[in-house]
Amino acid sequence: MTTATAVRDLTLVEAVNDALHTEMERDPAVLLLGEDVGRAGGVFRASAGLLERFGPDRCVDTPLSEAGILGTAVGLCMAGWRPVCEMQYDAFSYPCLDQLINHVGRYYWRTRGAMEFPLVVRMPYGGGVRAPELHDDSPETYYAHTPGVKVVVPSTPADAKGLLAAAIRDPDPVVVLEPKLVYRTARGPVPEGEHIVPIGRARVARDGSDVTLVAWGAMVPLCERAAEELAGEASVEVLDLRSLKPLDEEAVLASAARTGRLVVVQEAPRTCGFASEVAALLAERAILDLHGPVLRVTGFDVPYPYWQLEDLYMPSVERVVDAARRLLSF
C-alpha cells in the first residue's frame, strides 16, 4: 500500500501532521475542524501549517464545542465532506460521546448503507505527562464499545501516519487515539508521501517465545523496556495491537500459540477495560494454548490521580516485569 520510497525521521506528532498534510493534499473533501487547530496549529502543533496551506474553510477553528464539532461533522458528511475532528484532550472528548453513540455509530445503519459517514475523531490521549486533571485519560473502551465505530491507537511515528491516513480513507467512522506521552519522544523513520497502515492488523514489536506482552499506544514502548529488563531470564514477545476495533484476533491467538503466557497492559482503569476483552478472547479461543492465567496490568478503578502520584497509577516497567515473572513461575 505504501507508494513512497524515501523515509524521514519524525516524531509521532510530526507524523500526525505529515498524514494530515498528505491526505488533505490528496483529497479535497478532507477537512479538519477543532479547537485551536488553525491559527495556533493545534495545542500540540499536530495541525501546524494546515491553515496556511489549505485555508480557513478546510482547517477550521471552531467554537469550544466538542459535541458541536462531532455533531456538525455528521452533517458535513451528509454534505459530502470527510471531516477530521480534533478533540483537544482525551477527557475533553466526553461531551461528544452523545453524538458518537447516538448518531455517529448508527447513521450508516439508519440509512441502510445509503449514506456513509467517513469521519475521523482524533485526539491526544493518556497519562504520564504531569498535567492537571482530565488531561490524562485513556478513553479507548468508551469508543471501542460503541457499535459502528472503529478504534486505532498508533505507538510509532510510522503507524501514526499510516493509521491516520487509513482512518481518513476508511468508509466508517474511526477514532484515532494518539499517545501524547510519546508525541515527541517516539521518533522513527516515516515513509514520505502517501503511507497507509491497514486498520485491523496488529504488529509484533518484538519477537519472543516465553511470554507475550500485549499493549497499545504508550504502553508498547513501556513493554519493550520491560522486555529488555527480562532479557536474561525469558524470551519476551511484545504485541502492539494498533487496532482495537477491529481487533486482530488471529494475531493475538497466534502469539498465544507461540508463548502460552500473556500479560495485557493498559493505562485505563481495570474494570471493562480493553485488556478484559483480550483476556476474554484468550479464554474463549486459546484455552489449550495457555500455560497459565492471562494477567492484566492496568490503571486502577479510581479517578486519574494528581500528577505527583501518577507514576504509581500508570503501569510501570516494574509492575509489568512483576506480572511476567509471576506468570513465568506459575
Next chain:
Amino acid sequence: MSASPAVPADQGLRRVIGDGSGVPDGDPGVGPEELLQLYRSLVLLRTYDERSVVYHRQGRIGTYAIFWGHEAIQAGAVHALEERDWIFPSYRESAIGLLRGIPAATVLSWWRGHPAGWWNPAEHRVASICIPIATHVPHAAGLAWGLRLRGEDTAAVVFFGDGATSEGAFHEGANFAAVMRAPLVLLCNNNQWAISTPVTAQTAAATLADKAIGYGMPAARVDGTDVLAVHGAVREAVERARAGDGPTFVEAVTYRAAPHATADDSSAYIDAERVEEARRAECLGRLDAYLRRAGVLTDAVAEETRAAALETMREGIAAAEAEQPGDASLLFAHAYADPPPALARDLDDLRRVTGR
C-alpha cells in the same frame, strides 16, 4: 435591548388567518393553487396522524408520537422550501417525508419496528428521524454549512420542540450555525409541553425566541396554528439564508392538544379545558374556514382530498403489513461499510443456533 437585531419578547405572534368575524384575514402571500397544495399537505398529515393512532390501538404499529394540531408548522415550512433544501425532522415530524414523496408504508414500517422503515436522506433531502432530543440540530448546522462551503445554494430547516431548547445540543448547534453563517432555519414547535414538563419549567426566558439574541441571530414568533404565518416566516428565513445572512430562529407557538405519544396519559398533568380550547382552534380547521372564505375550497375538493389521504393510508398500512420478516443478516448488514470480520462469524453462529 432595543438595538438588538432580534427583539422577539415584546413582539406579538405573526398571524395571517383571521377568525372570520372581528379579526380580518391578512395577505396569504401565495396564490390559490399553492393554497390548495398547502391544504392537501395538511390533510395528508392530519390523516396520517389520526389513522396512526387508530393503527396503534389496533396493534398494527408500535408506540407512536402524535403530532395532531402541528401539521401547519410542518407543511408551512416544507412548502417554503425548494426541493433541493434539506429537512431535519425529530420524531414529532415522523411523517414529514410524505410531503417529499416518501411512501406512507415506509414511515409506518418505521413505527412498526420493521427494517423496511428507512429511506435514503440524500434522495429526498429528508434526514432520518431523530429520537434523542436536539441532537440533530448540529447535524443540520453541519450540513447547511458544508453545502455552503461547496458552493451549493441550499438551505436546511431543523424541527425541534420547546424542551429541546434546554439541551446542550441545541445550544451547540445554534451557536455553530450562527458562527459559520449556515443557511439554516431553526424551527421550534413550542407546543408548551415536553411530556409533562410545561415550558414555564423549561426556561426562565420570556419567550423561546429570546434565546436567538444570544446567538446573534434574528428570530420570529408565529402562530403555529396558522399555516400561512408559518409559511411566510420560514420563507423569509430561507431568503435570508440564501442571501448569505445565516440562520434564523422561528418559534411557532401552539399547544399540545394530544398526549405526547400513545404511551402517555396526559390527563395526569394537563388541563382538559385548555386542550379543548386548542382543539377548537386547530390548524386544519382554521385553514379550511379561511379557504372557504376566500372562495378557494369547495366541499367537493375537501371530500376528494380527504378520500385521497385515506386511500394513501390504506395502501400504506397494507404495504407495511405485507413486508416479510427481516432476515437475520439485517442485524449485521449495515453496522459498518467495511465490517470487522467478527460480525460474519456472529451471523453464522446465530444461524447455527436459531436455524434462521
